[in-house]
Amino acid sequence: MDTTQIALAQRVQQIKPSPTLAVNAKAKALKASGADVLNFSVGEPDFDTPEHVREAGKQAIDAGHTRYTAVPGIIELREAICRRFADDHGWLYTPEQIQVACGGKHGLYNMAQALFNPGDEVLIPTPYWVSYPPIVLLAGATPVLVPLDENDDFDLNPEILRQYVTPRTRAIILNSPSNPTGALFSRKALEAIAEMALERGWVIISDDIYDTITFGNTPLPHILDVDPKLQEQTLVLNGVSKSFAMTGWRIGYTAGPKHIIAAMNKIQSQSTSNPSSVAQYAALAAVTGPQDFPGVMRQAFLPRREYMVNTLRTMPGVTCVQPAGAFYVFPNMASYYGRSFGGKPITGSVDLSEFLLDEALVAVVPGAAFGADQFIRFSFATAMEVIEEGLRRVNTALAKLI
Numbered sequence: 413m414d415t416t417q418i419a420l421a422q423r424v425q426q427i428k429p430s431p432t433l434a435v436n437a438k439a440k441a442l443k444a445s446g447a448d449v450l451n452f453s454v455g456e457p458d459f460d461t462p463e464h465v466r467e468a469g470k471q472a473i474d475a476g477h478t479r480y481t482a483v484p485g486i487i488e489l490r491e492a493i494c495r496r497f498a499d500d501h502g503w504l505y506t507p508e509q510i511q512v513a514c515g516g517k518h519g520l521y522n523m524a525q526a527l528f529n530p531g532d533e534v535l536i537p538t539p540y541w542v543s544y545p546p547i548v549l550l551a552g553a554t555p556v557l558v559p560l561d562e563n564d565d566f567d568l569n570p571e572i573l574r575q576y577v578t579p580r581t582r583a584i585i586l587n588s589p590s591n592p593t594g595a596l597f598s599r600k601a602l603e604a605i606a607e608m609a610l611e612r613g614w615v616i617i618s619d620d621i622y623d624t625i626t627f628g629n630t631p632l633p634h635i636l637d638v639d640p641k642l643q644e645q646t647l648v649l650n651g652v653s654k655s656f657a658m659t660g661w662r663i664g665y666t667a668g669p670k671h672i673i674a675a676m677n678k679i680q681s682q683s684t685s686n687p688s689s690v691a692q693y694a695a696l697a698a699v700t701g702p703q704d705f706p707g708v709m710r711q712a713f714l715p716r717r718e719y720m721v722n723t724l725r726t727m728p729g730v731t732c733v734q735p736a737g738a739f740y741v742f743p744n745m746a747s748y749y750g751r752s753f754g755g756k757p758i759t760g761s762v763d764l765s766e767f768l769l770d771e772a773l774v775a776v777v778p779g780a781a782f783g784a785d786q787f788i789r790f791s792f793a794t795a796m797e798v799i800e801e802g803l804r805r806v807n808t809a810l811a812k813l814i
């Protein structure tokens with residue numbers, strides 16, 4: 413028997429592997445072969461997990477916190493998360509309204525599995541984070557992509573949103589600050605979304621994973637601050653991956669209505685049982701300890717953001733929105749599409765990214781990965797010297813396209 417002929421489930425044929433992880437793998441392989449690759453494709457802070465958090469992880473091992481925990485996460489962590497929401501935002505939750513999962517991505521997965529049926533439509537503002545459409549598809553539902561315009565600084569235009577609403581619309585996913593654009597949704601946009609959601613009973617999924625990494629002086633507008641009634645139909649997603657440089661620990665959490673969290677716990681109980689016990693104790697130290705760490709990262713990111721945006725804007729034909737948060741810039745480089753190098757045409761963001769990797773040894777993520785082919789994502793979670801040298805190389809390489 414030819415075992416390569418074993419059939420795969422249809423659901424797996426609907427999706428592709430994460431494109432951001434793929435670029436990263438190619439860049440790493442080139443680097444391993446000795447090439448001097450500068451990597452702007454990374455989706456995580458270039459900081460180590462803070463020492464007190466690492467210590468808490470080590471202590472958890474020695475204290476014997478190495479067994480199964482409660483399915484939704486240890487009670488101390490869920491209580492601490494409730495206190496954080498109350499202190500930081502004034503939002504009141506009880507521990508039964510919190511689920512801790514194996515990263516924010518897994519929280520979203522649990523949510524989609526617990527909420528969606530075939531035929532359900534989920535509104536996804538686009539450019540989107542790479543995992544939203546596949547997670548919706550794996551739940552059997554339909555992603556509906558709502559375009560955002562760089563001329564609106566990637567804010568959501570309620571008039572455009574309305575064109576994508578149908579009687580089958582069940583939910584909308586908000587990500588502010590956004591990966592990949594770094595943009596925020598304005599209070600005005602959130603008010604319009606709130607009105608539609610209240611009228612039609614949509615579930616709002618608010619992915620707040622970057623909410624501690626913002627560069628403005630005014631507080632971040634949030635859907636729950638528009639109308640407190642929305643708490644009954646909103647799932648707030650957050651975690652320690654970005655805010656405490658803990659991507660590898662795999663801890664994220666969701667706050668929401670009790671019956672939805674209970675359904676998500678059912679899914680979790682039959683899949684992962686619980687997130688890593690050791691990582692939960694480390695996350696407890698992050699959530700209850702000093703909260704200055706995201707601010708330290710923000711200070712480091714600020715000059716890099718300035719330099720990156722300003723330098724990209726000097727490149728001929730490139731436009732670039734100033735990101736208000738997260739650690740990405742998302743320049744429009746479509747004016748180079750239709751040109752070619754050595755007879756090879758550049759037809760879109762995938763070709764341009766490959767050209768930059770081959771010609772400039774600079775790894776970036778094509779906008780196509782985020783549903784926005786005109787753009788290229790550069791991460792500034794990397795050293796200033798790397799940014800300076802990398803953008804010099806990009807500029808030189810772009811000039812070779814004719």
Ligand SMILES: *Cc1c(COP(=O)(O)O)cnc(C)c1O
Nearest residue numbers: 515516517541591621651653664
């Ligand atoms: C990184 C990220 C997450 C969560 O990542 P985890 O590593 O799974 O905690 C969620 N949403 C967005 C937009 C992200 O960029």
